[in-house]
Amino acid sequence: MLNSYSPYGYCSSANALVGALGFNAEYLDVLSGLYFLGGGYRAFSTVLMRFNRSDDLSPFYVGGLNSYCYCLGDPANRQDPSGKTSFSTLALTALALRRFKNALLAKIKGPVEWLPLRNSKKDTIIPEIRYAREKISSGKEIITHVRSHEDLSVLDVSAKRHKFILRQDKNFFVSTFSEFDEAPLSHASLAEIGRRQLQMPSETIAAGYIYRENGRVVVDNHSGHYLPSYKSSQAAVNYLRSIGVLAMSVRMEGQMVRR
Structure with missing residues (x-):
């Protein structure tokens, strides 16, 4: 009807x-x-x-x-x-x-401040620093202070892996080591080396692995010392983009080894 x-x-x-x-x-x-x-x-x-x-x-x-x-x-x-x-x-x-x-x-x-990360293994920092200095002096590990996109050329070196930490004062450090190295220096020791290099303290706000893939720089939140949340990776992405780098973040669940 x-x-x-x-x-x-x-x-x-x-x-x-x-x-x-x-x-x-x-x-x-x-x-x-x-x-x-x-x-x-x-x-x-x-x-x-x-x-x-x-x-x-x-x-x-x-x-x-x-x-x-x-x-x-x-x-x-x-x-x-x-x-x-x-x-x-x-x-x-x-x-x-x-x-x-x-x-x-x-x-x-002023700028928005990210929450600082906490080192869950701070009691072992002294031997870790000693170990890190030995690896750096022997050339087995290289530390790069990233201030421009040219500094990320270390990501293009073959058979290497890379860790990073970002400080609250926007100082970004990368450690480069062999992909076969099963005991690279820790994120906490990388942060401490950065502090000694700059001779000024600042909290770590992001930590993980960093690599280049399909023309982009990728960061994750994998760190056994800091155990950062995925959200903290955005601080690293923001910094990389501020120096003209095409960057993105990926989530890491658990303590998987980054390739």
Whole structure:
């Protein structure tokens, strides 16, 4: 049976109930006899003169909680055609978000600082430093202070792997060692060597392995000493991009050995 338009919306031309209150210009489902308002979010029965359930997402209080209050401030009868949020509510939400953003930015002075990483094996740092200095002096390991994208040419050396640490003061250090080396110097000792080289302390905020793949520099969050979160890798990505390097991060789960 075809639906026809009436002053109360669309209804069956044969079975229309004159006293049934409908919604102007809304489509009435033929089989169920319901208006599916808000893109199908709420169904209204013209026979029962009520919605099939209360609207727990309604910003109109009793207009949404009471299924019979179809004319008491319900979104379908007021401002919002979606049946969920009124335009005025959206405007107030946008205004509140804008005020919150302005207040937040007003509190931020200078660069945003990442949380420092904690060395879970700090009790072994003295022998680790001694071991690292021996490897560096013998040429088995090379330390690079990365200040420009040219410094990352060490990533192109074949049969090598690379660790990195990034300090809070944006000093980025890379250690390069043989891919067959099963005991390279630790991230903590790399950070300590960097501190001694610069003669100034700063917290480590990112640590992991670094390599080049498909034209991009990739960093991960694999470190047995710092156990960094994946989120911390973004600090390293941000720094590399700031010196003109196309960089990305990958997540490392557990303590897998980086290739």
